[in-house]
Amino acid sequence: MGDGDENEQVRELQARLRQLDFFDRAPTGFYGTMTAGAVRKFQARRGLPETGSVDETTWQTLLSVTRKPTADELKPSTTNKLDTPDPRCMTGRVLCISKESRTLAWMIDGKVVSSMDVRFGSENTPTREGLFKVEWKAREWTSTIYHTPMPYAMFFSRGQAVHYSADFAARGYAGASHGCVNVRDRAKLSALFDQVKVGDKVVVHW
Incomplete structure (x- = not known):
């Protein structure tokens, strides 16, 4: 996975990074600069090459230290708390x-x-x-x-x-x-x- 990708695996990646506090927003399924930055931080923490993209080693390492995201983690209702309706x-x-x-x-x-x-x-x-x-x-x-x-x-x-x-x-x-x-x-x-x-x-x- 890398910059510009948009699919459900990217959404899972973001949800797993969020479990470790590397990604602080709701998963979007789009691999952009914020996701690349979160991946680099994870790679640095684990002593992996800081590429900002996800190879097999990075993915398997992430799988080993996180759990399968729930449906709510993958697609939360919103990141921001709703305002009182007008x-x-x-x-x-x-x-x-x-x-x-x-x-x-x-x-x-x-x-x-x-x-x-x-x-x-x-x-x-x-x-x-x-x-x-x-x-x-x-x-x-x-x-x-x-x-x-x-x-x-x-x-x-x-x-x-x-x-x-x-x-x-x-x-x-x-x-x-x-x-x-x-x-x-x-x-x-x-x-x-x-x-x-x-x-x-x-x-x-x-």
Whole structure:
């Protein structure tokens, strides 16, 4: 395993590294700079070559000092603790997005169905706050302005959308979007994309 890989074995790798406190975020299944750094720390601790990639020796050593991750360890509900829902999120079908806790909660009639970590735009390209609705959806989309992939895009305010971000998965909060709501857990967003309908409410709040 190495930089750029994205699969379930990477997710297991991250969960096992997390058991040893080398990886401090929820597993994403994407092998980026944070995962490479965690692998290097593990290799250094075990006296292995500090390559940042996983060969057979590194993998077998990791298996010997960790246990098989549980389903919750592989796909926890969220890394960040959910904020108290905005009052506008308490009725109907809502993507309730908190800038304070950096989370998205998919809520139906006041109950949280699923949740995930998100990040937002920078000071120069801020994510708009307020009450919106899902205007249209695209399972595969590429930004016409920035020419970057936006899988599972759910547009809610002109060009701003909730979508999966490989950059968020790789770099975490070291980066920012161009105004969209980035999600780093592709599997969770894929499941959410199938549930959300055009016209469902979107609330972006502090």
